[in-house]
Amino acid sequence: MGVNLKDVAELAGVSIKTVSNVVNNYQHVTPAMRARVRAAIDELGYVPNLTARHLRKGRTGILALAVPELGNPYFAELAGAVVDAAAEHDYTVLLDHTRGEREQEILVSQGFRSRVIDGLILSPIELEADDLRGRSHDAPLVLLGEREYDLPYDHIAIDNVAAARAAVRHLVGLGRTRIAYLGARTDRVNRPAQLRLRGWREELTASGLPAPDTLVAPTSGWDRGDGAQAMAWLLESGRRPDAVFAYNDLVAVGAMRVLSERGLRVPWDVAVVGFDDIAEGRFGAVTLTTVSPDKPSIARLAVESVISGLQGPGQRPDAHVGRELAAEFRLVERESTLGRR
Template identity: 80%
Template sequence: MRVSLKDVAVRAGVSIKTVSNVVNNYQHVTPAMRARVQEAIDELGYRPNLTARHLRKGRTGIIALAVPELGNPYFAELAAHVIDAAAEHDLTVLLDHTRGSREQELHVSQGFRAGVIDGLILSPLELEAEDLAARDADVPLVLLGEREYDLPHDHIAIDNVAAARVAVRHLIGRGRTRIAYLGARTDSANRPAHLRLEGWRTELTEAGLAAPDTLVGPTGGWDRADGAEAMARMLDAGHRPDAVFAYNDLVAIGAMRVLHERGLRVPWDVAVVGFDDIVEGRFGAVTLTTIAPDKEAIARLAVQSLLRSLEHPGEQAGRELAAEFRLVERESTLGRR
């Protein structure tokens, strides 16, 4: 039989209200009383009925996370952090995979799961501000990523221009002067790629180095094959860089494969820096120097923002919340020591 609050109260010799206060972590319970109730909880194996608790608050206890590509290790790692952060608040996370499709992003953002979830964390690629401004769902929304929206929804991102400049500055400090950027896009919607390109160009210009278009490698996507194709195209055109800053680690890994096939040694002939600090980059034949966003902080801020909106529904959202990043130096720029 399921152990109840009443069973715990009888075992601890206290009121049901006192047990409830301990279970809900109310601060006014004395340490001695808390220990007494916790001992009874442990002895009886009591587990709170989370469904009932959420229903009493008019909630389901479920939030959704919608990302462009779960097959991308960055989003997979971010999802794991969101799940961990949500679990600290007894929340379950429902994952949605939008594939970066505007239609699917609209479908998710407009609240097609509104009766199931308490809030949505969305990382959009294709949605414009007017798409979200027209949103009529009353489910709280938190935005991730570097798309710039002036909307009443909390937005969590890192400073991509600053991060790109740190990456390029590191390469310049290693004596590199012909630094390529792989992962540019020709469309205006994909803001992160443009911001990282801006950081690349700004840092080179301020260092007195050239930033020619011949060293900008456009890609159709941001996977390993895209990086490999962009690197091969640049080399085939006779534009050999002595360093590469890639939009993300997957593009960098693809580029390093082509450099290896062409007989160019990383980092001695061409140094490489990626972005995202995915696990795969730590275990290649040459480990990858990368920009590491604080994925755990991004996840924690996103969950906390949703909870803030749920607990204070009358408050206006729209905060810009910045997560930190750092440069992780590895063999692709330093060589083996």
């Protein structure tokens, strides 16, 4: 037979309720009592039955995280942060891969896993506001990313315009004057690519530098190959920049590969800044300067928002209003703009 609360209570010489309070980390337990119970738990090897605990509350103990690209290191790292944040609240995370397809995002958001999850964290690409207005599933939903929705769901994002401006300001401060943007998309103005393009333009204009369309390289995607193709297109068109701000780190890595193949040195001939701060950028032959979103903060805000939505309508007076929750970012300066020191 497994060890239960009663066994722990008997060994510690306390009530079952006290053991429960310690296991659930309630504050109103004296340090001495908490230490006694913890010692008994360790001695007996007691493991709380989290499934039973959630079921008593009418929950499954599972949150879903739906992202567009599990193969993208940014989303993989974010998923790990969400798993860690959820574990602090005794929740397990179920991962869904939408491939950024609208049909899949609708399917996920409408609750096709409604019987197995308590709440959903969704990073949409193609999902429209109208797709969510008729949502019948009542599990809490939190939206990640830069798509703008006027809906009663919490939305967590960093300020992409400000982040892009910080990246370009860094390059301008190094004396770069022909700064290209790699990764433009023209299909929707409220997507991250357009917000980052806007920040690129605003900062160049504020610095008194030109922001010509000839230094904007569009891409069909945002992987290494897309960055390589965009960089090659710029060089072959005769519009060689002296710096590059890339949509993300993968695009930047592809761009740096082409620069190396063409005999151009990073950062002396062309400085490069990425976005996302993935591990790959920290271990290349030239380490990558990048905008680093606070992924643990994004994950923590998302998990806490979902869980607060499970507490009932009386717990948050503004539960019917979607909140805009801002996560922080910072510019991490490395060899691709500063050189080796």
